[in-house]
Amino acid sequence: MDEVGRGAWAGPLAVGAASGDIEAAAIVLKRSRGAGYYDSKALSAGRRQTLFARLADVGVVFGIGFASAVEIDALGLTHSLSLAAERALRELELRLPCPLGERTVYLDGTINYLTKVKVITLVGGDGIHPLIAAASIAAKLARDSLMIRLDAELPYWDFDSSKGYGSLRHRFGLSWQGPSVEHRRSFRPVHELRAPASTYFSSPAQVK
Known part of the structure; x- marks a missing residue:
């Protein structure tokens, strides 16, 4: 398992879970140069999809x-990670031939935010374990796709490009329009940039 979107200012936190033949996954994701495996951060959007x-x-x-922005604001990141992870495991379990209770979950990072399954945490796990990669x-593709769809509904915050992180156009959107329903209002940058700013720009598209 791995998570995506922990540090974003807007949009949900996503947790991905993968299960399958480790050796087969390793062949697909082995880096062409050097040791380790391709994870989401090392790939373009097109390469991820492939x-x-x-x-x-x-x-x-x-x-x-x-886990939604509302849940993150209400519960905090750690609890929200647990919620998202449990939801990911429930979805994964529907596709598996045996219950998750019989399996071990390899979790990227140092913090175990799962309680109902056996967990092994791996620092830098997305680069050294092919199923974490x-x-x-999977989590990155799912979250990015959601943020692109949200951009069509909420066009002022650069969700298409920024994916909810603090790009220049996202910052401008916050100072111009304030936070959207998808913003994590408990995050300091969202709180600090939400007041209307004095600017001659009439559209975030004018910001370069």
């Missing part, structure tokens, strides 16, 4: 769980 399809072709199955790719 490798995700190849992982599915070799039998890797996925579950994705989200696969989970990171």
